[in-house]
Amino acid sequence: MNEPLRKDSFYNESLIGIFGPVQLIKRLDQSIHPLLPKLYLNCATDTKVGSHHLNDANIERWSKHGDVGYADGKGKIRIVLSQLANANTLLVTEQCDNLCLFCSQPPKNINDEILFSYAAQSIIAFNSDKMIGISGGEPLLKKNHILNFFKNLNQFKNKTPLHILSNGRAFKDKDFVDNFYRLNKDRRVLVGVPVYGTNSQSHDILVSSKGAWSETIAGLINAGNQGIEIEIRIIPTQLNYKEISSIVELVLTCCNHITRISIMNLEQMGWAKKNWSELYIEPRYYQDELVKSCEMGKRFGIDISLFNYPLCHIPDRIHKYARKSISDWKNAFEDKCDFCVLKPECGGFFTSIKDKWINPKERII
Amino acid sequence: MTNYSLLPFNFRLLPDNEVLISNLANMYHVLPAKADLENLIKDIGSLNDDVISKLEQKLFLYSQDDFETKVQLTASAFTKRINKDLSSPRLIMIVPTLRCDHHCSYCQVSRVNQDLSGFDLPLSSIPALINFIKKIESPPYKIEFQGGEPLLAFEFIQEFYNQMLLEVERDDFTIIIATSLSLLNDEILNWCRGKPINFSTSIDAGIKAHNRHRKLITKNSFELTQKGIKAIEKKLGKGKVGTVTTVTHQGLSGWNELVDTHLELGLSEMFVRPVSSYGFAIPKQAKDITIAEFMVFYRNLILRVFEDNKKGIPIVEHFLFIHYKRLMNAKDGMYVDLMAPAGYAKNSVLIDYTGNIFGSDEARMVYRKYGFDNLVLGNINDHNMTLDTGFSEEILSQSFNFDIPGCADCVYQGSCGSDPIYHIQEFGEPIGNKAFSRFCQLHKSVFDFVIELLKDDSNRLVLEGWMNE
Amino acid sequence: MDGAKKLILHYKQTQLSELSIRKALYWMSGLVSWTIEIEGEHWKVCFECDENEIAIKQKFEVLINDYILRENLDSKTSDLKLAIIKKSLKDLSL
Numbered sequence A: 001m002n003e004p005l006r007k008d009s010f011y012n013e014s015l016i017g018i019f020g021p022v023q024l025i026k027r028l029d030q031s032i033h034p035l036l037p038k039l040y041l042n043c044a045t046d047t048k049v050g051s052h053h054l055n056d057a058n059i060e061r062w063s064k065h066g067d068v069g070y071a072d073g074k075g076k077i078r079i080v081l082s083q084l085a086n087a088n089t090l091l092v093t094e095q096c097d098n099l100c101l102f103c104s105q106p107p108k109n110i111n112d113e114i115l116f117s118y119a120a121q122s123i124i125a126f127n128s129d130k131m132i133g134i135s136g137g138e139p140l141l142k143k144n145h146i147l148n149f150f151k152n153l154n155q156f157k158n159k160t161p162l163h164i165l166s167n168g169r170a171f172k173d174k175d176f177v178d179n180f181y182r183l184n185k186d187r188r189v190l191v192g193v194p195v196y197g198t199n200s201q202s203h204d205i206l207v208s209s210k211g212a213w214s215e216t217i218a219g220l221i222n223a224g225n226q227g228i229e230i231e232i233r234i235i236p237t238q239l240n241y242k243e244i245s246s247i248v249e250l251v252l253t254c255c256n257h258i259t260r261i262s263i264m265n266l267e268q269m270g271w272a273k274k275n276w277s278e279l280y281i282e283p284r285y286y287q288d289e290l291v292k293s294c295e296m297g298k299r300f301g302i303d304i305s306l307f308n309y310p311l312c313h314i315p316d317r318i319h320k321y322a323r324k325s326i327s328d329w330k331n332a333f334e335d336k337c338d339f340c341v342l343k344p345e346c347g348g349f350f351t352s353i354k355d356k357w358i359n360p361k362e363r364i365i
Numbered sequence B: 001m002t003n004y005s006l007l008p009f010n011f012r013l014l015p016d017n018e019v020l021i022s023n024l025a026n027m028y029h030v031l032p033a034k035a036d037l038e039n040l041i042k043d044i045g046s047l048n049d050d051v052i053s054k055l056e057q058k059l060f061l062y063s064q065d066d067f068e069t070k071v072q073l074t075a076s077a078f079t080k081r082i083n084k085d086l087s088s089p090r091l092i093m094i095v096p097t098l099r100c101d102h103h104c105s106y107c108q109v110s111r112v113n114q115d116l117s118g119f120d121l122p123l124s125s126i127p128a129l130i131n132f133i134k135k136i137e138s139p140p141y142k143i144e145f146q147g148g149e150p151l152l153a154f155e156f157i158q159e160f161y162n163q164m165l166l167e168v169e170r171d172d173f174t175i176i177i178a179t180s181l182s183l184l185n186d187e188i189l190n191w192c193r194g195k196p197i198n199f200s201t202s203i204d205a206g207i208k209a210h211n212r213h214r215k216l217i218t219k220n221s222f223e224l225t226q227k228g229i230k231a232i233e234k235k236l237g238k239g240k241v242g243t244v245t246t247v248t249h250q251g252l253s254g255w256n257e258l259v260d261t262h263l264e265l266g267l268s269e270m271f272v273r274p275v276s277s278y279g280f281a282i283p284k285q286a287k288d289i290t291i292a293e294f295m296v297f298y299r300n301l302i303l304r305v306f307e308d309n310k311k312g313i314p315i316v317e318h319f320l321f322i323h324y325k326r327l328m329n330a331k332d333g334m335y336v337d338l339m340a341p342a343g344y345a346k347n348s349v350l351i352d353y354t355g356n357i358f359g360s361d362e363a364r365m366v367y368r369k370y371g372f373d374n375l376v377l378g379n380i381n382d383h384n385m386t387l388d389t390g391f392s393e394e395i396l397s398q399s400f401n402f403d404i405p406g407c408a409d410c411v412y413q414g415s416c417g418s419d420p421i422y423h424i425q426e427f428g429e430p431i432g433n434k435a436f437s438r439f440c441q442l443h444k445s446v447f448d449f450v451i452e453l454l455k456d457d458s459n460r461l462v463l464e465g466w467m468n469e
Numbered sequence C: 001m002d003g004a005k006k007l008i009l010h011y012k013q014t015q016l017s018e019l020s021i022r023k024a025l026y027w028m029s030g031l032v033s034w035t036i037e038i039e040g041e042h043w044k045v046c047f048e049c050d051e052n053e054i055a056i057k058q059k060f061e062v063l064i065n066d067y068i069l070r071e072n073l074d075s076k077t078s079d080l081k082l083a084i085i086k087k088s089l090k091d092l093s094l
Helices: A057-061 A113-124 A143-155 A172-184 A202-207 A212-226 A243-253 A285-296 A296-301 A316-321 A335-339 B034-042 B048-055 B064-085 B123-136 B149-166 B186-192 B205-215 B221-236 B255-264 B291-309 B318-329 B361-370 B390-397 B420-427 B438-454 B457-467 C016-029 C053-091
Strands: A011-027 A037-042 A053-054 A068-079 A089-092 A130-135 A162-165 A188-196 A227-236 A259-266 A302-306 B004-006 B007-011 B019-022 B026-031 B061-063 B089-092 B141-145 B173-178 B197-200 B239-249 B272-274 B348-351 B357-359 B376-379 C005-012 C031-041 C042-049
Touching: A011 A053, A011 A057, A011 A113, A037 B239, A057 B221, A068 A113, A068 B064, A089 A113, A113 A130, A113 A143, A130 B420, A130 C005, A143 A172, A162 B239, A172 A212, A188 A212, A188 A259, A212 B064, A227 A243, A243 A259, A243 A285, A243 A296, A243 B048, A243 B064, A259 A285, A259 B376, A285 A296, A285 A302, A285 A316, A285 B239, A296 A302, A296 B141, A302 A316, B004 C053, B026 B048, B034 C053, B048 B061, B061 B064, B064 C053, B123 B149, B123 B348, B141 B149, B149 B173, B186 C042, B197 B221, B221 B239, B255 B291, B272 B291, B272 B348, B291 B438, B291 B457, B318 B438, B348 B361, B357 B361, B357 C053, B376 C042, C005 C053, C016 C031, C016 C042, C016 C053, C042 C053
Parallel strands: A011 A037, A037 A053, A089 A130, A130 A162, A162 A188, A188 A227, A227 A259, A259 A302, B089 B141, B089 B348, B141 B173, B173 B197, B197 B239, B239 B272
Antiparallel strands: A011 A068, B004 B061, B007 B019, B019 B026, B348 B357, B357 B376, C005 C042, C031 C042
């Protein structure tokens, strides 16, 4: 039942020994970027060095010509950039200077600089004009890494729009903000920054880092003043559910260049699982805050959206602000949902949530 | 137990012992009792936890840990608001003719009879005019034709439109014609069809008042306006004409009639303000209502408008609405009269029938009456012209309102504006004595009224409904 | 003016500063003419009222109270206010 909508990981013995990003090819195509090694799937090929052939119906079914996957050398391949995906996101580091209580990608202190190279190569080869997500860890943690990443993309004149998820603390440094802005003049970059409180108390506890709120806010102000496009992300939890609309009002009154706000229902992933009972609060306990927040959109002239809120969990009047989940591989529905007339518009649940409460809006017979 | 300290704020006592407070970030909060104000100033710890929490969220209090960041947030909000006012695009007003077929008792522009010559902008000035517009502004251009009666210079408007189209994308400019509509005919309407042209006209409170003020030889000014509005809807569609209502002594009991008139004409928007004293408006008439008298009319008007809204009849009164938007720091909160630093020259510019350039409509009127040369910023016929902004800069630097007497302590400072030209006329200098200022009294009263309306949930919903339209 | 009543009020100079009392008087100007002088250790304010002596006194007392409160408030926040405004003006994109 809890099946995600798109499969992205595969195993094939023939892939043993192949390591790093490869591009999936299904037909002869001169326009494909020469940068990455090619993986030819069941098709006539040339015999260039660095090209591999593969006969795998599963991978073929779940990929399109030009998609990019990371092979781990042991036979596994994960398709990281696919034209079949709702949204593509690349992990560029697992290191972070926050330790969010609900972290979905708990940090590891390892040298994973290579992920930046993989990401740059993949984006260049994939050559899409649809936005690609950049996440971690904290992508801006090592400033020279991220700046080099942009330089690499610029070298190959890549203009793929990027959506970078960051805690924003690196933007406290004005020189860095300047460089960041300069290197992205020809590319649309949206930085998604979480703000969990109107003061340091709730925010610093939630990200387990004293001083985080202050640095994030200072970063938001600097980045906004420079003209960097910003998305503010807010996750309601037991510690901050009463101040959701106040956070929205505060950032929109004080900061520049905020182009959207995303209020996101907590996902039961990573560390959120073990802290679930202290963190999670059902939307019906803060629906007033959600309504107030959504209606600030028109006032301040920006888009405010709700993510990961099944429609039966939020009041009717804010259904129009609810978006389906960002990544398609997380969508799933319970059997009961088949009776619900709103199912086509609803994003469903995360594959990971146990003990869901469902209240389908039934058809009137 | 966190210790909290004060960030700077202003306060104003409201009826019912409540207190309104605001800060440099222009965030507002209503304290339930005067005692809370005293506690806030003298002993924060004695305040209710909920109140402390709310005040902290709105940048009235800070905890030691967050001091620097709260200050940064406040400064950023303050700068943001001023930048918004500074960078708002200018309204470009053009007076193609001073001739007029009416002579209205509170006319502010010293009109002349329509058969006179020598009071028109020549067609040959259009290229220079367009060049000037492109030099001082970037698209989208908002252009408004005024007068006199602009429809007496219809040929000029047509030629201007045609030449504008050669220089600028069709989607990059809009034109509003401010007219009594008495001269509207099919030829004009047919020409306007499909073009980015709207109309603005006056509907005064009370037909009798309307016709008494707006003197036409044939005495039926209001009927012609009415006919014009209907013709515009028929030929050009809905939403093509906006109204402005000036309230004088004769109109003070006409609030229901005013709303009814708008609804009958299929109009769902209004803009109502009291008569002002600029330029040539007969002084006696101009000051013939006090702000207090206006507010009695206005309160009744708004209550009627809100009643209609609650019944599902959509009608918006924009004078109130803009005050609400200013209090809410709304994105769409630009109104030339309520800007600090002042909108003068920065957000509006007017080219007279002589080619003279003024920083605002009021400046033109004051110049005609008093002849202050420094109100003329230049002339479009002067090819070597650079705008004389010296005087404008002097006015503007004095029109920040956070440091001037009367405004420095005002709770509405962040939402209100300064009106240097009004004060120059009344007091001889841009700041004026706010204790005597109609401008101050008017806007304070309307802001007070908005705050009062917001106390009631059903009223609050109407305003939020207008915002979320 | 002949026959005009004079309302005379005294305030201890220690109770409120000259600036505050002048600010309060600023707002009275639209209603009534006034004078202010020093009498010993007091401010002596003199209003020329007609029939509205009680209303004038009430209004003025409210203003005085407000400005005393404002003095207290300013003593705690005026430096900060100046610093914030100064910083903001520097950042303005004029």
